[in-house]
Amino acid sequence: MKNEWPLWEVFIRGQHGLAHRHFGSLHAPDAEMAIKNARDVYTRRNEGVSIWVVKASDIAASSPGDKEPLFEPSNSKIYRHPTFYDIPDEVGHM
Amino acid sequence: MTATVKTDAALFELALRMGDNALILGQRIGAWCGHAPAVEEDIALANVALDLIGQTKMWLGLAGELEGKGRSADDLAFLRDARAFRNALLVEQPNGDFAHTLMRQYLFDAWHHPMLVALKSSADKRVADIAEKAEKEARYHLERSEDLIVRLGDGSEESHERMQTALDALYPFAGELYAADAIDGDLAARRIAPDLGEVGKRYLASLKSTFEEATLKAPWDAATRKGGKQGMHSEELGYILAEMQWMQRAYPGAKW
Numbered sequence: 001m002k003n004e005w006p007l008w009e010v011f012i013r014g015q016h017g018l019a020h021r022h023f024g025s026l027h028a029p030d031a032e033m034a035i036k037n038a039r040d041v042y043t044r045r046n047e048g049v050s051i052w053v054v055k056a057s058d059i060a061a062s063s064p065g066d067k068e069p070l071f072e073p074s075n076s077k078i079y080r081h082p083t084f085y086d087i088p089d090e091v092g093h094m
Numbered sequence: 095m096t097a098t099v100k101t102d103a104a105l106f107e108l109a110l111r112m113g114d115n116a117l118i119l120g121q122r123i124g125a126w127c128g129h130a131p132a133v134e135e136d137i138a139l140a141n142v143a144l145d146l147i148g149q150t151k152m153w154l155g156l157a158g159e160l161e162g163k164g165r166s167a168d169d170l171a172f173l174r175d176a177r178a179f180r181n182a183l184l185v186e187q188p189n190g191d192f193a194h195t196l197m198r199q200y201l202f203d204a205w206h207h208p209m210l211v212a213l214k215s216s217a218d219k220r221v222a223d224i225a226e227k228a229e230k231e232a233r234y235h236l237e238r239s240e241d242l243i244v245r246l247g248d249g250s251e252e253s254h255e256r257m258q259t260a261l262d263a264l265y266p267f268a269g270e271l272y273a274a275d276a277i278d279g280d281l282a283a284r285r286i287a288p289d290l291g292e293v294g295k296r297y298l299a300s301l302k303s304t305f306e307e308a309t310l311k312a313p314w315d316a317a318t319r320k321g322g323k324q325g326m327h328s329e330e331l332g333y334i335l336a337e338m339q340w341m342q343r344a345y346p347g348a349k350w
Binding site for chain 1: 132133134137141234238241
């Protein structure tokens with residue numbers, strides 16, 4: 001499949017006030033078609049109010065091999081988690 | 095009294111025409127499911143087919159109600175013979191290659207959307223309510239098919255050639271969509287449906303600009319092929335109905 005369309009990662013905002021969340025990926029010849037395809041593939045059940053697409057090749061990612069140096073040092077530092085506070089219900093999504 | 099009966103008969107025809115267009119085109123493009131050139135296109139086409147079948151349920155439901163003989167939308171879809179179908183000839187044309195499918199879709203969508211916009215202000219509230227729901231779906235269908243016509247028309251040498259061949263084959267069927275008969279005249283006079291000539295003018299203007307952008311040449315002067323709206327169909331419809339209706343014909347009253 002030499003002529004396959006490029007891969008796009010799809011991010012969808014579920015409702016106003018929430019962040020866009022990664023939903024999946026799809027193929028499309030360009031950004032405009034990627035949004036249309038994302039609409040058809042991922043929002044059939046009224047999942048979203050906004051769609052972002054980004055070329056998968058444009059995403060820089062951490063390497064799985066770097067897991068230990070990147071993430072393990074924070075394991076032992078529980079004071080970094082704001083779990084000692086009570087959040088009032090009225091605040092809503094944080 | 096006579097006037098009421100006449101209005102209902104014309105309105106019944108309108109509901110059948112709108113419903114049968116949606117039903118037959120939905121059935122046609124449903125056949126692409128699992129066969130489209132890319133999985134994304136496959137899902138998109140199936141979505142359009144399902145939108146159209148949903149609209150069919152509303153229009154044929156209204157038709158059954160107007161007829162008053164207790165026929166449901168399903169009865170009308172699965173137990174009518176070809177001569178009783180009122181869809182335009184365009185929508186029963188074969189899928190052909192992907193270019194034919196897309197061209198048929200665009201020629202329909204470009205008429206369907208302005209038609210539904212006009213029907214939103216129908217004097218009959220039931221018609222206006224259906225149009226209100228269907229119009230949003232049709233707007234997306236049009237956006238999608240128009241975009242693909244331009245991309246493929248003004249695309250590679252092969253895609254251009256395929257789109258041009260499809261346009262030459264299908265354009266003669268476009269004129270039936272806005273050719274008014276006595277029933278359309280009656281409905282327009284009662285403000286239940288728009289003046290089809292006006293819809294046609296807008297339709298042709300949008301075709302002109304889209305085809306220009308797509309570097310395609312429509313055979314504008316080709317003779318119009320029509321008759322479907324009055325029940326005179328091509329042999330294609332018989333094959334569609336045979337496949338669509340065989341279950342209810344073979345097992346009358348079978349329920350899912």
